[in-house]
Amino acid sequence: MTRLFGTDGVRAVANAVLTPELMTALGRALSVHLSGAASARRRVVVGRDPRPSSELLEAAFLAGLCSAGSDAITVGVVPTAAVAYLTTHFGAAAGAVITASHNPLEDNGLKLFDHAGHKYSEADEILIEGLVHAGTTPWPTLRGRAVGRIRNHSHIASEIYISHLMAEMPDLDGVVLTVDCANGASATIAPAAYRQAGATVIEIAGDTSGNKINCGVGATNPEYLQQALGNDLSSIGFAHDGDADRLLAVDELGRIVDGADLLAIFAVDAQQRGQLNHDALVTTPMTNSGLGTSLANRGIKVVESSIGDRAVLRTMLANGYSLGGEQNGHVISLARATTGDGILSGLRLLEIMQRSGKKLHELTAVWCRQPQRIVNIPVQDRQFLERSRGLKQLVTEERERLVDMGGRLIVRLSTIENIVRVVCEGPDDDTADSVTTRVVADIYSRLENEAQG
Template sequence: MGRLFGTDGVRGKANADLTPELAMSVAVAAAHVLAEADRSHPPLAIVGRDPRASGEMLEAAVVAGLASAGATVLRVGVLPTPGVAYLVGETKADFGVMVSASHNPMPDNGIKLFAAGGHKLPDDIEAKIEAAIEANNGGWTRPVGAAIGRVHDLLDGADHYVKHLVASTPHPLAGIKVVVDCANGAPADVAPAAFSEAGAEVVVINAEPDGLNINDECGATHLESLQAAVVEHGAHLGIGLDGDADRCLAVSAAGEVVDGDEIMGILAVAMHEAGALTDDTLVTTVMSNLGLRIAMREAGIKLRETKVGDRYVLDELRASDLALGGEQSGHVVMPAYATTGDGTLTGLHLMARMAATGKSLAELASIMTKLPQVLINVPVSDRAAVASAPAVKAAVAEAEVELGDTGRVLLRPSGTEQLVRVMIEAATAETAQRVAERVADVVRAV
């Protein structure tokens, strides 16, 4: 069996790559690996999903698999991924399962697993689950009679999650008018409720999920309708969530996009001023814009970089007990309130900063100036070999000398495809494009 888990759980086209049979196998293996062996009662699992049509089928398979392994299941229904993670910790469950493909299009789906406390699984535990599937698929010793797991619905899970979100908000949102784009996904009820209860005036768009329209030209990956709605309604800002609400991007009153780097910069400065930014350090990935690094240095804030992927940000936050981290794509993590990226939480804290300072989102975002960034994906036959080739290394070194302190070169093999990614930042878009094309040409030649 090839590597089953990607950077964020098991994901693929529903009923083709990710079948009910595979979902059941993952659930059974997870129940055996994640539950403590010497418990005096059955392991407890939280199960949630986003509203895409295939989630109904895959949720049923996951629940059946868990119950067949003797686990007690609390089914929370449609809920954002960070809501499921929160409830795993709140209920003291042994683990949790979220059926979602996040920002992916509707035909895809996925399975995300959370350990006790609501934390994402480390690589070695995912490897154990994969090994258990391969070694025991169809061969588990199954409980019978009263030992078979029971299934219950946790009807007030969303209410508990909303109360938690509102309680975390550091300043009332009175006077803030926000448009929230719910991506026709899991946050359709939760996000508007949280924003409203925290005091904001809320205009809601793309909050009518029908199982087929999740992420369809809406949400954090398609901000055009949000930009138009913010201007149309005269709102102070817009919040764009994705299908499972683990990421958040924003839009200013003028309709300009405020990305994850800018959001992290705003929140880092706020926490720094409040004395809440542990070790005055922000955790980002290598893809964060050089402008963020410059702005944080000027604000007296240190940056710590990780590989691309929110799981690596999470690992660093936990290992070093730090208070804020995230990605340019809008995954923002505040461990004091969440164990994973939470778009609704991010939106609340972003608006709280606006309310506390009386400044517009554009004013707050102006603390950093984004450098032009060009990314070229070059198809290759062997991504690792090409990325480490002497000619490619020489081209990167030459580009670094040319850009000096005014730019940055990042060349890395893709983690999932046979691609080498060439990213250049420079003082001007023309320079970034020219240098990126030159390095990409060398990659193609190799």
């Protein structure tokens, strides 16, 4: 059986692989899956990002939901975290957001949340996949009042979500902030939220047409924000991705502040205030190992989960931890949210700066980064790594050598993009550079040889 869901929902080329027919089937399957919900009429909150295919795929998904008896509450173009919150706000049985997050314009996807606003478990996704692959045979044919209805709440959804974000938020008067909205869903929420908190906001990449989403901007391209800030030492910058569940920043010195920096800042602040459950932070193998070493010296334990923010969440819920995330900018603060929320992370960071009186570059000094290099290599065939035995041997040899020096090497295929990701850490910059260069050169050479037949 072909897997539809990856580590973060369904994601594929829209209207080619992720077709309206498949989205209708996913809507029906979700509705049937929810048939055991307590409420007589199951309600599903549905949002989307602004990319061109989102309206098409949303319409198909809604048709599937309603055909199998679920009601839909549509909330329009909102961040992924807004759908998670609104699912609980409206007391819905589930939430769904049509988005491909940081992926290119041509892609789209589907992320699902349960009634508590948590991303669907892998077990539930497998059940939904089974219903999709089973076809229409087991699905009921409903008529008349039995079919689902659609209620449009997009006119109030943003206001409700911003009110949630503003809870316990102090006055940020005097803060000057440049916000890169990635031409995505954050453009509808982020600038308004930061301004409502009192900050002076300069908005860039704020096109809400969807035609430029993630195109050289946003959290996957923080260099755009760096260039926009230039030599201005009076302000900092925030960069979100297409569905605003990530945050990266640029500090007063023009340096990129990534998810590892944010996790370090949030963990130390929470511990000092007695709000870090079990004095623990959850991360993934992709996070710089210097974070664990540095925080251990402060009495904070770093717990490693599998890759993906859903895996981080499951580890947090299973052990009662309150903070976790990934180096890519996903941060989950369970005291305020049920999933990664880039805008909430931004507000939290500004609040810490305001309360501590420290600049952003001063806050990042709470930890020391291990020399690390990350290279993403596009591939056409997702089986490339499996058949490259010579590459596996090289990676094994380099990994063993690095381990002896206190470093590490990860070469893996992304589950949501056709990308081979190389992550190398060494005892010094020269070692990290040389190992990364050898591995990356070998990969490109093999790709070129395959292309030439």
